[in-house]
Amino acid sequence: MTKPLVAIRFVAKNFGEFQALKNVSLDVWPGEVMCLIGASGSGKTTLLRCINQLAVIDSGGIWLDGELLGVREQGGRLHRLSESEIGRQRLKTGMVFQRFNLFPHKTALENIAEGPLQVQGRKAGEVRTEALELLRRVGLSTKANSYPAQLSGGQQQRVAIARALAMKPMLMLFDEPTSALDPELVGEVLAVMKELAKSGMTMMVVTHELGFAREVADRVVYMDQGAIVEQGHASDVLGAPREERTKAFLSAVI
Amino acid sequence: MKPAPALAEGFPDLSGMRIAREPHWFRWLSAALIVLVLAAIARAFANGQIEWSYVSRFIAAKVILEGIVNTMVMAVLAMALGIFLGIVVAIMRLSPNPVLKTVAAGYTWLFRGTPLILQLLLWFNLALVFPTIGIPGLWSARAVEIMTPFLAALLGLGINQGAYTSEVMRAGMLSVDIGQYEAAQAIGMGRLRALRRIILPQAMRVVIPPLGNEFIGMVKATSLASVIQYPEVLHNAENIYYANSRVIELLIVAGLWYLLVVSILTPLQMLLERRFARGTLRFAR
Numbered sequence: 001m002t003k004p005l006v007a008i009r010f011v012a013k014n015f016g017e018f019q020a021l022k023n024v025s026l027d028v029w030p031g032e033v034m035c036l037i038g039a040s041g042s043g044k045t046t047l048l049r050c051i052n053q054l055a056v057i058d059s060g061g062i063w064l065d066g067e068l069l070g071v072r073e074q075g076g077r078l079h080r081l082s083e084s085e086i087g088r089q090r091l092k093t094g095m096v097f098q099r100f101n102l103f104p105h106k107t108a109l110e111n112i113a114e115g116p117l118q119v120q121g122r123k124a125g126e127v128r129t130e131a132l133e134l135l136r137r138v139g140l141s142t143k144a145n146s147y148p149a150q151l152s153g154g155q156q157q158r159v160a161i162a163r164a165l166a167m168k169p170m171l172m173l174f175d176e177p178t179s180a181l182d183p184e185l186v187g188e189v190l191a192v193m194k195e196l197a198k199s200g201m202t203m204m205v206v207t208h209e210l211g212f213a214r215e216v217a218d219r220v221v222y223m224d225q226g227a228i229v230e231q232g233h234a235s236d237v238l239g240a241p242r243e244e245r246t247k248a249f250l251s252a253v254i
Numbered sequence: 255m256k257p258a259p260a261l262a263e264g265f266p267d268l269s270g271m272r273i274a275r276e277p278h279w280f281r282w283l284s285a286a287l288i289v290l291v292l293a294a295i296a297r298a299f300a301n302g303q304i305e306w307s308y309v310s311r312f313i314a315a316k317v318i319l320e321g322i323v324n325t326m327v328m329a330v331l332a333m334a335l336g337i338f339l340g341i342v343v344a345i346m347r348l349s350p351n352p353v354l355k356t357v358a359a360g361y362t363w364l365f366r367g368t369p370l371i372l373q374l375l376l377w378f379n380l381a382l383v384f385p386t387i388g389i390p391g392l393w394s395a396r397a398v399e400i401m402t403p404f405l406a407a408l409l410g411l412g413i414n415q416g417a418y419t420s421e422v423m424r425a426g427m428l429s430v431d432i433g434q435y436e437a438a439q440a441i442g443m444g445r446l447r448a449l450r451r452i453i454l455p456q457a458m459r460v461v462i463p464p465l466g467n468e469f470i471g472m473v474k475a476t477s478l479a480s481v482i483q484y485p486e487v488l489h490n491a492e493n494i495y496y497a498n499s500r501v502i503e504l505l506i507v508a509g510l511w512y513l514l515v516v517s518i519l520t521p522l523q524m525l526l527e528r529r530f531a532r533g534t535l536r537f538a539r
């Protein structure tokens with residue numbers, strides 16, 4: 001029996017009075033590509049940020065690769081992990097942001113090499129070789145020495161994907177990776193993500209690109225008001241939704 | 255195919271005409287007035303009780319040169335101390351730890367809230383409070399011997415500067431997009447490494463112009479150290495005029511040196527700005 005790579009159990013996250021996540025439970029299996037869809041404000045970003053521990057959950061638990069995230073159980077209580085332990089756990093996930101968040105004072109190559117060099121303390125020569133290979137993989141071999149400001153949005157996002165991959169994560173989190181892009185640049189980013197999915201990477205993708213979800217996703221999860229409303233195979237959820245809210249959302253999007 | 259419609263009459267072709275030059279009478283008039291005023295001031299000084307020969311005699315005197323070197327040494331060291339403290343205090347203020355936050359805010363409050371000259375006098379006279387200082391059982395010394403004018407000036411100027419610089423640094427760090435912290439965390443960086451590698455280099459771009467200002471202020475603020483016998487250029491100029499009574503001449507000598515130093519600093523600042531502008535110009539390098 002294989003185990004889920006990510007197990008989310010009864011997770012709640014509040015911002016003050018507001019419940020951004022309500023009792024969310026979900027499994028993500030190794031090699032699975034999961035697309036999260038839902039209206040703006042439904043908690044999709046918050047869910048990804050909790051998995052990457054950029055946000056701290058208020059109750060429940062998230063296990064990644066069998067390891068409880070952010071806390072340790074001891075004597076019937078939960079104790080928060082130290083910053084360095086959280087940093088170590090974060091290395092198992094790679095995050096791609098809607099607004100790229102490349103480091104503007106570093107070249108494409110330096111952006112990719114920063115984590116392996118500074119955080120993992122690996123050798124410069126080997127990191128450089130790998131970074132160049134990653135750039136080739138995202139189709140940007142000629143842009144190694146360009147600064148982010150010299151790249152188009154689509155190119156920046158592809159560098160951001162390479163930067164996340166450089167840490168050799170087990171799980172890739174994408175938060176609306178194409179939403180900040182001009183329509184003609186969306187395709188090049190989605191192509192890189194498709195290739196990544198084909199290579200067997202486990203991925204959680206928040207997206208409004210239903211075509212991508214239909215083509216690539218093993219499972220589509222529809223969220224509304226901080227809860228999972230419906231999930232299943234892409235063709236079922238997108239083609240024949242059972243829940244009224246899902247139907248309403250899909251007819252509004254298409 | 256329809257022919258292109260004819261253009262309407264009454265709108266002549268202006269493409270051959272030049273723009274006429276306006277006489278700008280007012281500019282000429284005001285410039286002439288300013289020249290007159292300057293000439294009057296120059297004449298007043300030339301005929302006034304100033305022995306210009308003393309200015310030229312002392313401008314490169316050994317004591318004055320030593321003074322300006324001491325001024326620069328103190329300004330650079332105190333500014334370095336100020337920037338170091340400023341960065342540390344700014345990081346403390348932005349940390350989630352309430353103890354660090356309060357300590358940092360208290361430091362800024364205390365050292366910005368009292369006059370610099372008072373702080374210098376306090377450091378210099380520390381021996382009145384603590385006759386001996388040291389680590390109990392390990393090492394101790396008489397405070398009068400430790401607290402030289404140099405050390406008192408360095409501590410007074412540097413620690414005071416740190417209080418101001420911390421606010422400049424804090425503004426710089428706040429100017430960096432929150433997404434940069436998150437991207438740094440997402441590749442596993444801790445808070446301090448993210449600050450050092452990602453946030454501070456970007457903050458530097460924003461803080462260099464105000465820091466340039468602060469450094470120019472520091473060069474001049476070193477003159478306050480003359481009251482605690484630190485031999486900077488004003489102090490040495492004063493010592494000369496106590497002996498020869500050429501007060502104005504020596505003050506002019508010191509003033510000219512300050513002007514020269516400050517004039518050199520401006521192009522240096524531009525070099526630094528260019529260094530930290532990496533990646534911000536679309537076609538940089």
Ligand SMILES: Nc1ncnc2c1ncn2[C@@H]1O[C@H](COP(=O)(O)OP(=O)(O)O)[C@@H](O)[C@H]1O
Pocket residue numbers: 015018020038039040041042043044045046047
């Ligand atoms: N840091 C925050 N502080 C307060 N409210 C927040 C914060 N982050 C998200 N929220 C709120 O939580 C809800 C879910 O947000 P989010 O997860 O970003 O939704 P989605 O990504 O699905 O659009 C929204 O209503 C949003 O306003």
Ligand SMILES: [Mg+2]
Pocket residue numbers: 041044045046175176
């Ligand atoms: Mg979102």
